[in-house]
Amino acid sequence: MTLAIETRALTKRYGRHTALDGMDLAVETGSVFGMIGPNGAGKTTAMRLLLDIIRPTSGDATVLGRSPISGGAALRREIGFLPGELLLEGRVTGRSLLKHYAEISGPVAPGRIDELAERLGLDLSRHVRKLSKGNKQKLGLVQAFMHEPKLLVLDEPTSGLDPLVQQEFLSMVREAQHNGQTVFLSSHVLSEIQNAADKVAVLRNGVIVKVGDVASLRASAVRRVFVDFADASAASIQSTLAALPNLDHLTVTDGAVVQVTGTVEGHIDALVKAIAPFHVVDLRVEEQDLESSVIDLYSKEANK
Incomplete structure (x- = not known):
């Protein structure tokens, strides 16, 4: 080399x-x-x-x-x-x-x-x-x-x-x-x-x-996710998603459509598999701007 x-x-x-x-x-x-x-x-x-x-x-x-x-x-x-x-x-x-x-x-x-x-x-x-x-x-x-x-x-x-x-x-x-x-x-x-x-x-x-x-x-980037569900209870979605180790800042809003927001660190494969049994109306994944991602990385390094 x-x-x-x-x-x-x-x-x-x-x-x-x-x-x-x-x-x-x-x-x-x-x-x-x-x-x-x-x-x-x-x-x-x-x-x-x-x-x-x-x-x-x-x-x-x-x-x-x-x-x-x-x-x-x-x-x-x-x-x-x-x-x-x-x-x-x-x-x-x-x-x-x-x-x-x-x-x-x-x-x-x-x-x-x-x-x-x-x-x-x-x-x-x-x-x-x-x-x-x-x-x-x-x-x-x-x-x-x-x-x-x-x-x-x-x-x-x-x-x-x-x-x-x-x-x-x-x-x-x-x-x-x-x-x-x-x-x-x-x-x-x-x-x-x-x-x-x-x-x-x-x-x-x-x-x-x-x-x-x-x-x-x-793979290590933090993404913000937005998911809308139909024909599902907020409680069942909350309990399912709360078990995901790489999903943070989870918010579940009940209504005609159950709306979920949160942040995913790394791969979203586990999230996709967890929501697969539900009726998903909409799914959006937004990558954080670099400044936010780097700040998160800095915080992790400082806490090691």
Whole structure:
């Protein structure tokens, strides 16, 4: 197993504030690795350390087999980076700006820029300063992908993009992985990470509290469930569902239709089997937003 990224006790402090605390991380070459966590968790700090935009207080990192500090321009040309706070201004067109970036990042295949721009729906003839946030984000994605780097480091890559463009971005990520590139991305959107990544690290206050594959993350997620029953008593439903170990915050409301709400941790198989003998009028399962899921995970870790 070869690693595109490896960190050992990587730490960054600003005075008394610890932005990243002893991060140990291993990202396999050719994988798509996601970092999730609410704003301020340390995702952007970790990426900036890997790119030598900032220097660590302690610990060290290896990127594509080299130190970010000593790797210099040669290493950075092998990386495509999209920052979380993308600031693009100027009285130049998108095409002119990308041409300038191409001279810095290294060779770009003929037609590659136009291909990416067409896929993302980006008009390269428009001046950068007149672009919307979403179109500036598209421009940032083109500059990150255009030279087909060995490593893509993408901080909140779909911010400002509409759903159709987000799907195209996910296709670009899969193609990059198919070509042997490594993708390291961060997000606070759980569904984005689930759709894109093979493996995920969850951050809390600069500390990795969990690393696992996407399947295990999905299995451990907390979902809110809503079930409507007909031709059944509230009491019988209450007694049946109360026995389920992974069903919490159960509420049963009696009426012409018995309405049930609750939260399910992990798989919903036991719930589906428990309600099967009843007449189910409606069943809805809603995944919690990432912030709520991560807070639940943090609480479990703190109580261990």
